[in-house]
């Protein structure tokens with residue numbers, strides 16, 4: 625059973641509390657949106673859950689193992705993590721950047737098994753990168769590069785996917801395409817936790833919404849139970865019209 629369970633996690637930096645007493649579970653078969661304003665603590669929560677950032681208290685288990693105790697390779701086989709900041713370490717072709725997603729299987733660009741090569745080609749196709757494969761990744765536009773990083777995460781073939789704002793720089797069509805791919809991944813048995821700032825997109829795709837504000841999780845449940853005009857006012861300080869899963873933001877309060 626692949627899952628990620630965070631229990632009473634807190635993260636501190638100096639005197640600041642970035643995450644306070646947060647608990648959630650991510651399992652296969654669900655697409656969970658993590659929402660909240662800038663600075664709410666979303667990235668800190670994800671990184672601490674994955675064992676990439678020190679916790680002040682609480683714990684986080686990936687498939688029952690403390691995530692802080694996993695080696696990078698063990699972690700990467702359990703979960704593909706697409707961070708918000710996605711620096712390219714060096715200029716490389718698109719195909720080679722996507723191939724980096726296979727490192728958990730001992731692959732390196734130029735040294736791919738048939739299975740690795742297959743996963744890389746599938747991810748390239750899924751993310752609509754066919755015409756870019758031989759380009760240097762550092763010559764792509766921001767949105768094109770975002771798709772390359774999505775492909776790198778998909779190529780990993782891990783049962784869980786955690787993506788921090790995967791569609792932030794994308795045009796509307798590619799936002800839908802990426803969300804469709806994540807939905808498809810979940811429908812085939814994966815589990816995905818995705819940070820989104822587009823509430824309408826989140827409500828349309830997510831089975832569950834986790835809402836954060838001021839370092840705390842304040843709600844966790846299906847859109848029908850947690851998305852409301854009051855919630856939009858409380859979390860984001862905006863006036864919004866909410867009708868079913870549709871949200872129209874009218875302005876700041």
Ligand SMILES: Nc1ncnc2c1ncn2[C@@H]1O[C@H](COP(=O)(O)OP(=O)(O)OP(=O)(O)O)[C@@H](O)[C@H]1O
Pocket residue numbers: 637638640642660661662663664665666667668669708
């Ligand atoms: N090392 C640090 N020292 C002090 N404050 C920090 C540190 N790292 C993060 N913060 C602060 O903690 C808060 C939470 O940051 P985090 O990146 O988790 O927020 P977020 O919800 O992901 O925001 P965004 O939507 O803008 O990406 C922010 O106010 C940030 O400035």
